[in-house]
Amino acid sequence: MGHKILVGIDCSANAQRAVDYVGSMVRPHEDAVITLFHVLVGPQPDIYPDTDQRAQELDKRHRRAHRQLEAMAARLTEVGVPKDRIFLKIQVCDPTENVWSALLEEQKRGGYHTVVVGRRGMSKREEFLFGSVSSKIIREARECTVWVVQ
Amino acid sequence: MFSADVRDLIRSYTTFSVPEKIRIHTDTTQFMDIKAGDCIAVEGRLFYVKGEEFEGRFGLDGEPKFWVKRVIDLTDGKAKILKLAFFESFFMHLGEERIRCFRSPHKESRILERTAGDARFMQGHTLYDDAGNPVRVIERIAARTFYDLIHGLEMDHETYYYEVFPGIFTNLMKAFYAIKDLHQMGEIHGDIRNDHLLIEHDGGRYRWIDFDYTYEWPGQPYGVDLFGLGNILLFAAGKGFHTLHDLQSPHCPFHTALSDLREEDFSLFFPNRLMNLKKIFPYVRETLNKVLMHFAAGTEVYYESAHEFIEDLEIAFRSFLWEVPYGS
Numbered sequence: 244m245g246h247k248i249l250v251g252i253d254c255s256a257n258a259q260r261a262v263d264y265v266g267s268m269v270r271p272h273e274d275a276v277i278t279l280f281h282v283l284v285g286p287q288p289d290i291y292p293d294t295d296q297r298a299q300e301l302d303k304r305h306r307r308a309h310r311q312l313e314a315m316a317a318r319l320t321e322v323g324v325p326k327d328r329i330f331l332k333i334q335v336c337d338p339t340e341n342v343w344s345a346l347l348e349e350q351k352r353g354g355y356h357t358v359v360v361g362r363r364g365m366s367k368r369e370e371f372l373f374g375s376v377s378s379k380i381i382r383e384a385r386e387c388t389v390w391v392v393q
Numbered sequence: 394m395f396s397a398d399v400r401d402l403i404r405s406y407t408t409f410s411v412p413e414k415i416r417i418h419t420d421t422t423q424f425m426d427i428k429a430g431d432c433i434a435v436e437g438r439l440f441y442v443k444g445e446e447f448e449g450r451f452g453l454d455g456e457p458k459f460w461v462k463r464v465i466d467l468t469d470g471k472a473k474i475l476k477l478a479f480f481e482s483f484f485m486h487l488g489e490e491r492i493r494c495f496r497s498p499h500k501e502s503r504i505l506e507r508t509a510g511d512a513r514f515m516q517g518h519t520l521y522d523d524a525g526n527p528v529r530v531i532e533r534i535a536a537r538t539f540y541d542l543i544h545g546l547e548m549d550h551e552t553y554y555y556e557v558f559p560g561i562f563t564n565l566m567k568a569f570y571a572i573k574d575l576h577q578m579g580e581i582h583g584d585i586r587n588d589h590l591l592i593e594h595d596g597g598r599y600r601w602i603d604f605d606y607t608y609e610w611p612g613q614p615y616g617v618d619l620f621g622l623g624n625i626l627l628f629a630a631g632k633g634f635h636t637l638h639d640l641q642s643p644h645c646p647f648h649t650a651l652s653d654l655r656e657e658d659f660s661l662f663f664p665n666r667l668m669n670l671k672k673i674f675p676y677v678r679e680t681l682n683k684v685l686m687h688f689a690a691g692t693e694v695y696y697e698s699a700h701e702f703i704e705d706l707e708i709a710f711r712s713f714l715w716e717v718p719y720g721s
Contacts, residue, residue: 287607287609288499289495289497289499290495290497292497292499338609339579339614341613367661367692368487368488368489368490368661368662369490371616371619371662372487372490372492372613372616372617372620373610373613373616374613374616374697
């Protein structure tokens with residue numbers, strides 16, 4: 244089995260940097276398999292109380308996430324990573340769940356050897372209020388290597 | 394119900410003159426049209442509208458909240474508050490940070506249900522009008538705000554700290570535990586402020602009010618509540634906030650401490666608000682000051698849950714119980 248790499252993707256520029264870094268590092272290694280993983284946080288029922296409206300919003304977010312993953316996959320193929328070594332995956336998580344825990348659960352479930360995330364460059368205040376996914380991954384990841392791309 | 398019956402009820406339960414024509418609203422969607430003197434009928438209950446509640450938030454003080462009606466319940470004559478469904482989204486300022494906030498009647502209804510019977514929270518229940526809008530029927534609390542309590546104290550800080558603060562701290566701990574319990578249910582308060590913590594006139598119990606704010610972000614849902622808890626703790630421990638501006642005044646007794654103050658001694662969110670109280674009040678317990686410093690610009694470690702916050706605060710609290718005999 245090849246070296247399995249899980250790359251956490253969101254709609255930010257740092258995710259793009261992470262993908263570029265992974266592409267440049269992994270390209271020469273023929274046994275490396277890359278999964279681009281988007282944790283999609285579902286719309287909150289408190290904010291979208293109407294079921295149809297919520298379903299529409301989820302669909303909109305799903306399509307956006309898919310477009311994002313395809314664009315990232317294209318960046319990898321551009322630098323020479325073969326298409327058959329790239330997988331795309333979207334996981335919808337409940338608004339009460341954490342993105343970092345969904346990422347680490349996927350790591351365990353899929354037996355990934357490396358987890359890659361971008362670092363947002365959050366301010367201290369933002370980190371206080373929203374928490375930092377990369378900090379959490381560094382602290383909580385077990386039995387895998389973590390790359391944090393600045 | 395005939396309008397003659399409604400008139401009789403209004404006469405029996407209120408001191409207001411009965412209007413010639415009574416408007417009874419069974420659909421509250423257009424809440425702006427519901428005026429003083431009207432009635433709201435929901436699920437067989439009838440409420441006489443006395444008027445609107447007003448904003449207390451700084452900068453909006455005195456603005457009527459048209460979706461919050463002061464009413465008399467015409468089944469028992471008690472004064473209540475009806476919160477009607479109002480969906481809005483706006484940016485809220487947490488010090489220098491700006492975050493998008495949503496008003497959610499459903500969230501507040503759910504919290505009312507989940508905290509029913511828990512006196513640490515305002516009490517009420519939800520009825521639904523003919524259009525399916527949730528109408529929250531809130532019990533009125535005869536109380537003053539925590540903000541008013543602290544501002545009303547006329548004494549120097551040292552006297553306050555040794556004689557009054559320990560009692561306040563005891564009550565605050567109970568209020569902080571209430572928030573911790575709320576978080577354990579997977580809920581957030583959403584708008585923790587000095588004027589959303591009420592102190593009952595009768596008995597002095599501390600009670601949280603207003604749970605209808607929510608936010609959309611993945612990750613740390615409790616950050617905004619922790620921000621609020623830190624502010625309340627600072628306000629209580631300092632007997633108000635102490636800003637750089639106040640300290641710079643030549644009449645300020647702590648003016649001499651100025652040269653010793655650093656950027657990291659001030660709040661992470663309010664760069665003018667002093668967090669390191671020990672620098673102006675040296676008798677403030679280190680254990681208490683340490684908790685405050687987790688909200689300061691210099692901190693590298695933030696609280697991620699009310700549990701962590703309370704765990705640290707317990708150490709400070711216990712020291713007050715043992716070392717201050719006149720603390721309650």
